[in-house]
Structures are given as structure tokens and as C-alpha cells.
Amino acid sequence: MGRLFAKKENTFMRSIYIFVALLLFEGAAFAQNLPKFSGLMFGDYYFLAQDHVPSQNNMQAFDYRRIYLTAHYNISSDLWARMRLESDPTASNLGNGKLSTWVKDAFIDWKNPIPNSDLVIGLQGTWNINFAEPLFGYRPLEKTIQDLHGISASRDLGVSLTERFTKEFSAGLLVGNNSGNSGGLYPDNANGSPTNLNPAFRYKSAYLFLDYTSNGFTVYLDGQYSGAPNQQDIQTGDLILNYKTKTYSIGVQGFLNTVNKANLDGSNLNRNGVSFNGWVTLVKDLNLVGRYDIYDGNTNKTYQNVTLGSNQFLYCTQNFLMAALDYKINQNFHLMPNLEYTTYGVSGSKPDVMYRVTYFFDF
Numbered sequence: 001m002g003r004l005f006a007k008k009e010n011t012f013m014r015s016i017y018i019f020v021a022l023l024l025f026e027g028a029a030f031a032q033n034l035p036k037f038s039g040l041m042f043g044d045y046y047f048l049a050q051d052h053v054p055s056q057n058n059m060q061a062f063d064y065r066r067i068y069l070t071a072h073y074n075i076s077s078d079l080w081a082r083m084r085l086e087s088d089p090t091a092s093n094l095g096n097g098k099l100s101t102w103v104k105d106a107f108i109d110w111k112n113p114i115p116n117s118d119l120v121i122g123l124q125g126t127w128n129i130n131f132a133e134p135l136f137g138y139r140p141l142e143k144t145i146q147d148l149h150g151i152s153a154s155r156d157l158g159v160s161l162t163e164r165f166t167k168e169f170s171a172g173l174l175v176g177n178n179s180g181n182s183g184g185l186y187p188d189n190a191n192g193s194p195t196n197l198n199p200a201f202r203y204k205s206a207y208l209f210l211d212y213t214s215n216g217f218t219v220y221l222d223g224q225y226s227g228a229p230n231q232q233d234i235q236t237g238d239l240i241l242n243y244k245t246k247t248y249s250i251g252v253q254g255f256l257n258t259v260n261k262a263n264l265d266g267s268n269l270n271r272n273g274v275s276f277n278g279w280v281t282l283v284k285d286l287n288l289v290g291r292y293d294i295y296d297g298n299t300n301k302t303y304q305n306v307t308l309g310s311n312q313f314l315y316c317t318q319n320f321l322m323a324a325l326d327y328k329i330n331q332n333f334h335l336m337p338n339l340e341y342t343t344y345g346v347s348g349s350k351p352d353v354m355y356r357v358t359y360f361f362d363f
Contacts, residue, residue: 035073040362042066042140050353052313052344063089066140068104078111102181104155116164122157123181127172127209128222128238129154132253135218135242136277138289140360141324141338144253145275145293148320151257152224152236153180156205168214178205178226203227218242218251233260248280263300269315270299285328289336293320317345324358333361 043064051057067087074080084105086092092100107122129152132144146152158176165171209222220240227233235258242251254274262269273295279287297315324338335357342352 033074035071037069037071038363039067039069040360041068042358042360044356044358046354046356048352048354050350052342052346052349052352054350065089067101069101070105075108079108080111081108082106104181114163118160118162120160120162123155124158124160124174126152126154126156126174126176126205126224127207128152128224128236128255131209131211131220131222132240135220135240135244136251136253137249137279138277138324138326138336140334140358141289141336142291142322142340145273145295146236146238146255148293149271149273149295149297151255151271151273153178155181156207158205160207169210169212171210172208174205174207176205176207178203178228203229216244218244228259231260232262234258242277246281248278250278252276263298267300272296272299279326287326287328289322289324289326289338291320291322293318295320312346313344313349319343332363333359335359 041064043062043066045062046060048056048059051059065088068084070082070084072080072082082105084103085101086104087099087101089099092102094100103123105123105125107120107124110119110121111117113119129144129147132146133139136144142148147154156174156176157179158174160172160174162170162172203226205224205226207222207224209220211221212219218240220238220242222238224236224238225233236255237257238253238255240251240253242249244251252274255272257271259269259271261267273293275291275293277291279289281287295318297318319342321341322338324336327335329335336359337357338355340352340354340356343349344351
């Protein structure tokens with residue numbers, strides 16, 4: 001009798017163990033399919049010792065420039081999605097002045113609809129900005145040259161296809177609404193007037209890139225065409241060369257941009273710029289970062305000092321210098337004291353001189 005009871009007890013315990021093991025297995029499988037959350041934040045304490053607008057001299061404050069909260073969900077082995085919220089104090093304010101968030105990314109990525117490709121549908125990054133940012137690094141210090149001068153939006157709502165032809169060479173095409181993150185679409189009618197709305201008409205953007213990367217060396221070429229009201233269509237070409245190792249990186253980015261019929265006399269607005277970027281590791285966890293930009297906001301000099309008045313600072317030539325130290329306290333937290341110095345091609349103007357201590361963390 002005792003042996004029979006012991007046998008039943010052992011059978012019962014084995015059943016319990018099997019049941020618990022199944023629960024743990026199911027829990028682990030379920031947990032693996034949950035969305036993964038990540039986030040980042042960067043900002044500064046800044047002191048604007050001098051500004052081209054005299055009323056801004058000696059401004060100083062603590063601020064943040066970017067907060068991301070991202071959800072990444074693996075739907076299946078060949079499908080994943082991203083949802084990202086952003087808070088930017090220059091663009092995310094409510095009517096009452098309170099800080100808010102807005103949708104930065106919302107897309108689904110279908111891997112290998114054709115071999116070695118990605119098909120992305122939704123609100124996604126545009127390549128001429130979002131390729132340069134991770135390649136050069138140090139977005140917490142400053143925007144890339146195109147982003148800094150508003151040459152292109154960093155996001156668009158549309159569909160893209162990227163193809164990896166070899167390990168080194170890839171290309172892609174993105175077609176979007178030319179609406180950025182706003183969701184707004186340009187109105188139009190037959191004569192280009194924005195007064196009579198035709199919601200069925202949509203201006204589009206198209207982006208194309210070619211990328212070759214091998215042994216740390218990158219050659220990247222992209223182009224953009226965007227429709228706009230009043231036939232003020234936009235064309236942009238961009239070229240990046242960069243070489244990166246574990247201890248240093250050096251690169252250059254140059255672009256040409258034309259906005260048709262954008263000057264007051266109906267001529268084209270032509271803009272161009274070149275940016276030299278680099279960093280080097282001085283000692284473990286401490287990098288020296290440098291950047292120098294040359295920018296021409298309007299090659300038609302008539303519109304730099306006379307017609308545009310106070311807007312001349314947007315369209316004049318500019319020279320931008322940044323120097324920084326990047327101290328990596330740990331993998332997720334950096335402190336970066338830095339200096340930005342900007343000169344303007346406007347007679348009698350003074351340069352901007354800004355001292356900052358920038359912080360960055362992610363999780």
C-alpha cells in the first residue's frame with residue numbers, strides 16, 4: 001500500500017513539474033513576442049555669449065532638445081513595426097504652452113518581399129538626413145547640415161523599398177506625401193492658387209539612394225524631388241564620403257538644392273553646403289569631436305542683404321564650427337562639453353558664440 005501511494009505521489013509531482021515547465025515555456029515564448037521599449041533624451045546647459053541678434057546676448061538656460069519613446073514589435077520572422085513618440089520643445093508645445101509629444105515614426109517593415117529587400121509602409125525616415133546621422137554620429141551635439149538649414153524633412157508618409165544587391169552595395173526608393181510629420185497636404189487647383197482647395201490633389205516626394213560600404217569606407221549618393229504649390233518644386237542632391245575605424249572617423253557631406261521660382265523675381269533659389277565631420281579617441285571613453293560647415297543660403301546675392309530684410313540671415317553665407325569632448329560615463333550616458341561658433345555673410349553682423357554642456361542618455 002505504501003509503495004502504491006509513493007508511486008502515485010511521484011506521478012503527481014512529475015505532472016506538477018511538467019505543468020510548471022509548460023507554464024514557464026509559454027511565458028517565455030509570450031515574453032519574447034511582447035513589444036520592446038526604448039528611449040533617449042538629450043539636452044544642454046547653454047550660455048549664448050554672443051548672438052547675431054543682440055537681444056539674445058548672454059542668454060543661458062537648462063533645456064532638452066529631444067526625447068524619444070519607441071516601441072519595437074516583432075510580428076513574425078519577416079515583419080516588424082515601430083511606433084515612436086517625440087517631444088521637441090521647439091515644435092511640441094500645446095496651445096497653453098505646455099510641452100507635448102507627437103508621432104515621429106509609425107511604420108511596418110516587411111523583410112524579403114523579394115530576396116534581400118525591405119518594404120516599409122508608413123511614417124518613416126528620409127534617407128538624406130537619416131543616413132548621415134548614424135554614420136557621422138553625434139546627433140545630440142548638432143543636426144546634420146541639411147537638417148540644420150531646413151533643406152529636407154526628416155520624415156515622410158509613404159512607402160519605400162530597399163534592396164541589398166551585395167554585402168557592400170544597396171539602393172532604395174521612397175515615395176511619400178511630402179508632408180513630413182505634419183500630416184498636412186498642400187492644397188492646389190489648376191492655376192496653382194492655394195485659395196481654392198482640391199483635397200484630391202497631392203504633391204509627392206521621391207527619394208533615391210545608392211550606398212557602397214566596405215572595410216569602413218562609405219560612398220553614399222542620394223537625390224530628392226518634391227512637388228510644391230505654385231510650381232516651386234524642390235530638387236536636392238547629396239554626396240557623403242566617410243571612413244571609420246574603432247578609434248577615429250572622418251567624413252564629408254555636400255549637397256546642392258534648388259527650389260524653383262522661390263526668389264521674389266521668380267528666379268530659382270539655389271542653396272548648397274559642405275560639412276566636414278570627424279572624431280578621434282584620445283583615451284578610453286574620451287573622444288574629441290570636430291565639425292566645420294560652409295553654407296550658402298542663396299547663390300543670388302541680390303537677396304542676401306537688401307530685399308529680404310531681417311530674413312537675410314536665413315539666406316546669407318554661413319560658416320559653422322563645432323568642437324566637443326565626448327566623455328562616456330557608461331554605455332548609455334554621455335557628457336559632452338562643446339563650443340559652437342557661427343559667422344554670417346551679412347555686413348556688420350557679429351558671430352554667434354555658444355558654450356554648452358550637452359548630456360545624452362538612452363535605454
